[in-house]
Amino acid sequence: MIRNFKDRINEVEGEEFPSKTYRRMVLQPAYDEAKKYFLHSMIQIHAAHLKMLEEQGIISPEEAVTIGKAVHALDVDYYSTDHYNPLFEDLFFRIEHDLIEDAGEVAGNLHIARSRNDMGIAIYRMTLRKKLLELMSEMLALKDALLVFCEAHIDTVMIGYTHTQQAQPTTLAHYLKAVIDQLGRDFKRAQSAYGTVNRSSMGAAALTTTGFAINRERMRDLLAFDEIIENSWDAVAAADYITESASAVQLSALNLGRTVQDFLTWATQEFNVFTLANPYVQISSIMPQKRNPVSIEHMRSLLSSVVGDTNTVLTMIHNTPFGDIVDTEDDLQPYLWKAIDRLIGIYQLFGSVVLTMDVNKDQLLKRAEGSFANVTELADTLVRSEGISFRQSHQIVSNCVKALAAAGEDSLSSLTWRLANDQARLILKKDLTISALDFQAALRPQHFVSIRTIYGGPAAETMKASIERSKVVAKEAMQWLNEKERAIIDAEIQLETFKANWSDA
Numbered sequence: 165m166i167r168n169f170k171d172r173i174n175e176v177e178g179e180e181f182p183s184k185t186y187r188r189m190v191l192q193p194a195y196d197e198a199k200k201y202f203l204h205s206m207i208q209i210h211a212a213h214l215k216m217l218e219e220q221g222i223i224s225p226e227e228a229v230t231i232g233k234a235v236h237a238l239d240v241d242y243y244s245t246d247h248y249n250p251l252f253e254d255l256f257f258r259i260e261h262d263l264i265e266d267a268g269e270v271a272g273n274l275h276i277a278r279s280r281n282d283m284g285i286a287i288y289r290m291t292l293r294k295k296l297l298e299l300m301s302e303m304l305a306l307k308d309a310l311l312v313f314c315e316a317h318i319d320t321v322m323i324g325y326t327h328t329q330q331a332q333p334t335t336l337a338h339y340l341k342a343v344i345d346q347l348g349r350d351f352k353r354a355q356s357a358y359g360t361v362n363r364s365s366m367g368a369a370a371l372t373t374t375g376f377a378i379n380r381e382r383m384r385d386l387l388a389f390d391e392i393i394e395n396s397w398d399a400v401a402a403a404d405y406i407t408e409s410a411s412a413v414q415l416s417a418l419n420l421g422r423t424v425q426d427f428l429t430w431a432t433q434e435f436n437v438f439t440l441a442n443p444y445v446q447i448s449s450i451m452p453q454k455r456n457p458v459s460i461e462h463m464r465s466l467l468s469s470v471v472g473d474t475n476t477v478l479t480m481i482h483n484t485p486f487g488d489i490v491d492t493e494d495d496l497q498p499y500l501w502k503a504i505d506r507l508i509g510i511y512q513l514f515g516s517v518v519l520t521m522d523v524n525k526d527q528l529l530k531r532a533e534g535s536f537a538n539v540t541e542l543a544d545t546l547v548r549s550e551g552i553s554f555r556q557s558h559q560i561v562s563n564c565v566k567a568l569a570a571a572g573e574d575s576l577s578s579l580t581w582r583l584a585n586d587q588a589r590l591i592l593k594k595d596l597t598i599s600a601l602d603f604q605a606a607l608r609p610q611h612f613v614s615i616r617t618i619y620g621g622p623a624a625e626t627m628k629a630s631i632e633r634s635k636v637v638a639k640e641a642m643q644w645l646n647e648k649e650r651a652i653i654d655a656e657i658q659l660e661t662f663k664a665n666w667s668d669a
Contacts, residue, residue, distance in 0.1 A: 212386035232666025234267035333609035338622035364389035368399035388655035414474035441520035
């Protein structure tokens, strides 16, 4: 019975590597991902390793020229569109075969002191570092957009909420600056992850380095890595460069998701904080009045998918052995790339939505003027004007609000000097000394905001200074980003020069 099943399986799957299902489930998808993401990095590593072997005298200049011509002749466009060939396990072996076909057996020396292990890790890191730089570029672009929007709404008074309840007056700029500062921390986490990622594994070989006198520092420089992973076991086994990146991406998505949820609430007609531009709303098939904020809805769900994909990364690594394993390679990497690509798109969409929407400033101010959220400042004012403790002042104002609520009053205009004075007599046994005019001024949300000039507060001048500081930080971040991008480009140009020189020799 077992033999019959085995024969039937072999008939379908084949009796040689790779089986039909293994090819379909593993090798074909991995090859497709490799030809899309790894071709350039793989050829760059070939050129860098060849140059290093030549400089170290491990291969002769004549051998380097012969191999270099074959490397230079590799047709990236051809490989990027070519289909998987089961004669070769993966893209590496396919290209190695073609190099030997072109240059002869001497091309096999290109693999001296090198393994698919250290080479594969280097390729993953080179791919991921570019993804992180793209992500950080979009972070800075979104930060710039929010800073512009923030400057336009320094005087846009609105109610701030705590525990989902009206709390105190503030400004839209104050809220957005908090989002900007959080985005700045997201950038720093991605920046830290980049530092972990951009380290060279080359020279670790399979696990224990090599007996050949190679130069790991030269490989680091030729491939624009910032550092070398010292321990060769660590170089091929460590996965924290992936998990740190996934964690940074995940937290960025979680952070923006909270703001997107606020925006979705604010888009309701009841809140009426802003009106989205037409390209970002969708009509109903049955209800003519609907302007559905689908752009925000999709951002919320897509941010959740980013969290999900990065969590897949963390879960796939959980409880794996500390060594060279496939878990951290072809099966896992695409989840992180997908999460980063999606987050980049969300940043672009969110920035466009914000910069094109119309804020209903009058509605926000009117709501703030009628809200009891202003009474914190009244309590503070009574402390100053009456020379009483804050707890006494708090009780006076609290009793006023309770009295109005009991009378069915829900407007701040009903909170008069007379009512407060009646409560003061009960608590302080004396009349208030503050004038009715100053009393009413203390209830204005604009006054509430304007006197909160403490560092980090919503007052206009404080906010302007805060925005200017963020611009400086953003400029420094952009300079760092440009330096990293330039270093990679310069290294790639240098490697192209090496290939051209070999080809012309």
